[in-house]
Amino acid sequence: MFTGIVQEKCKITDLTPKKDFLSYAVEFDQPLLEDLQQGASVAIDGVCQTVRQIDNNKIWFDAMAETLQKTTLTQLQKGDLVNVERSTKIGQENGGHEVSGHVDGVLEVVAIDQTDNNLAFTFKVPEIYLKYIFNKGFLSIQGASLTVSNLDKTERTFQVFLIPETLRLTNLGIKNVGDKLNFEIDRRTQAIVDTVITYLSENQTHKTQQ
Numbered sequence: 001m002f003t004g005i006v007q008e009k010c011k012i013t014d015l016t017p018k019k020d021f022l023s024y025a026v027e028f029d030q031p032l033l034e035d036l037q038q039g040a041s042v043a044i045d046g047v048c049q050t051v052r053q054i055d056n057n058k059i060w061f062d063a064m065a066e067t068l069q070k071t072t073l074t075q076l077q078k079g080d081l082v083n084v085e086r087s088t089k090i091g092q093e094n095g096g097h098e099v100s101g102h103v104d105g106v107l108e109v110v111a112i113d114q115t116d117n118n119l120a121f122t123f124k125v126p127e128i129y130l131k132y133i134f135n136k137g138f139l140s141i142q143g144a145s146l147t148v149s150n151l152d153k154t155e156r157t158f159q160v161f162l163i164p165e166t167l168r169l170t171n172l173g174i175k176n177v178g179d180k181l182n183f184e185i186d187r188r189t190q191a192i193v194d195t196v197i198t199y200l201s202e203n204q205t206h207k208t209q210q
Contacts, residue, residue, distance in 0.1 A: 119173070
């Protein structure tokens with residue numbers, strides 16, 4: 001489990017792509033290495049990955065076919081910066097929201113608006129996930145917990161506003177229009193919406209049969 005509070009953006013140092021498989025290494029800063037063990041879960045751009053090997057400050061991960069199909073990991077190149085968050089510990093403060101690291105898919109950046117004090121991204125939402133997104137709700141984008149604003153269900157778009165600290169700690173500030181970013185909807189919101197839809201559907205069916 002993660003919090004959506006990205007700790008660092010770290011560099012990809014090695015890539016070994018194979019058919020439906022990717023092995024890659026990320027260079028961790030010292031604070032991220034504390035008590036890190038083989039088999040630990042780490043969020044890389046929001047994707048839950050398992051530590052395969054620790055080689056000093058070079059940490060190796062493997063991504064399988066299902067992960068590569070649903071995420072942006074297949075697009076990684078040597079030298080790229082990725083968002084990193086270690087898994088949360090019991091009793092640790094959660095300044096974001098509960099994030100599983102099980103990415104639902106990718107969102108396309110359709111606009112970036114920058115003013116003197118704000119940077120806003122506009123995303124296009126796949127139709128199937130629109131029912132889980134609400135104004136003032138939250139979701140994980142590239143592993144960062146962000147708040148939904150200006151949802152337009154007709155256009156299937158919404159915005160997120162990025163504060164300077166988010167830009168400093170994450171790779172979102174180097175993204176461009178047309179880029180695809182990993183996203184994970186809030187699981188509690190998903191559970192509530194699916195429960196309500198199922199209840200209404202079953203209730204309607206029952207009334208029809210009467």
